[in-house]
Amino acid sequence: MNETRTTCPYCGVGCGVVVSVEGEKVSVRGDERHPANFGRLCVKGSALGETTGLQGRLLHPVVDGQDVEWPQALSAAGERLREIIDTWGPQAVAFYASGQLLTEDYYAANKLMKGFIGAANIDTNSRLCMSSAVVGYKRAFGEDLVPCSYEDVENSDLVVL
Ligand code: SF4
Structure with a gap:
């Protein structure tokens, strides 16, 4: 093993x-x-x-039901995006990105949306993931911070959830 x-x-x-x-x-x-x-x-x-299993995973790019090479898939995605922006304007597209992106990935995605497409329609799962916690911290403690470690919970006489 x-x-x-x-x-x-x-x-x-x-x-x-x-x-x-x-x-x-x-x-x-x-x-x-x-x-x-x-x-x-x-x-x-x-x-x-x-x-970690491979069942149900998309392992190759697919366009219109056909397996294709990456360059063809990227061209197809780019052309469709271009078509939408040309027809409806930059406000017609938005990116919903992962909360697990690294700083450099966020930069590239933001640059594409704000610098090249020309809209500010980009957000990530991080906002949804943390917004409820932020509201709770602000109401309970007056500011957004992570107030304790797991050991504090074990050493507490009273825990309010
Ligand atoms: S609490 Fe720990 S195990 Fe659960 S999602 Fe976060 S990092 Fe993973």
């Missing part, structure tokens, strides 16, 4: 996970040595192993 220590990719808690590969079977458990989670995982992290 091959084991790798890594980080859950889903949210900013950054839980440590141990990924085990045995033949084609991939399983994931919490990393007991990791300071963010001490072996625990939420339901999303616990199900990470189930996301």
